[in-house]
Amino acid sequence: MELIEFVTTKTGYRKDKVKVQMLIKAPYKELLARDLNRLYKLSFSDAKNMCLKYCGRDLSFSDTDLNDAMYGKTYGRKGLVVGMEQSLNGSNPDSTESLYTKHPQYNFIKVKTSNNENYITGLLVSELVLVRDQNPQPYSESVDTSIVSKLKNAIRKGLDLETEKYRTYRIDNLTQFEGRC
Numbered sequence: 746m747e748l749i750e751f752v753t754t755k756t757g758y759r760k761d762k763v764k765v766q767m768l769i770k771a772p773y774k775e776l777l778a779r780d781l782n783r784l785y786k787l788s789f790s791d792a793k794n795m796c797l798k799y800c801g802r803d804l805s806f807s808d809t810d811l812n813d814a815m816y817g818k819t820y821g822r823k824g825l826v827v828g829m830e831q832s833l834n835g836s837n838p839d840s841t842e843s844l845y846t847k848h849p850q851y852n853f854i855k856v857k858t859s860n861n862e863n864y865i866t867g868l869l870v871s872e873l874v875l876v877r878d879q880n881p882q883p884y885s886e887s888v889d890t891s892i893v894s895k896l897k898n899a900i901r902k903g904l905d906l907e908t909e910k911y912r913t914y915r916i917d918n919l920t921q922f923e924g925r926c
Contacts, residue, residue: 749865
């Protein structure tokens with residue numbers, strides 16, 4: 746792994762200019778395997794308590810919802826374990842890696858094939874806002890967020906999964922990487 750620092754403008758509802766430190770060339774599949782191991786060891790009752798803690802006791806969900814959040818295989822209800830297993834063995838149909846190619850000069854940069862924008866992916870170490878977006882788009886959690894998604898988010902938060910620290914940033918200016926390969 747290698748620590749890298751760069752400045753970019755975030756995409757999404759807040760377009761803050763940020764200084765980012767991240768570890769590139771992080772062993773993603775090793776992180777997946779460790780996170781999967783933690784999920785395998787999580788008992789159903791512990792998962793349920795975690796969801797109640799992070800979602801609030803007002804959220805009503807069934808054992809089937811929680812089971813789907815962990816092990817679901819159907820579209821829209823794919824479980825954490827199933828998605829991570831698919832990613833680990835390279836068979837996840839939801840993977841976005843096919844949308845990118847390697848940059849010809851920088852081996853840690855990927856290029857989105859649809860628009861030729863440059864991106865970098867790694868483990869986030871820190872993000873410092875240099876210039877806050879003065880006109881952010883309004884953000885509101887989607888009212889359509891499924892119960893299974895809410896439960897998966899609670900489990901991710903409760904277990905503090907390492908793969909959740911993996912981030913992808915669009916890179917505005919490649920000249921800041923001159924001298925690196």
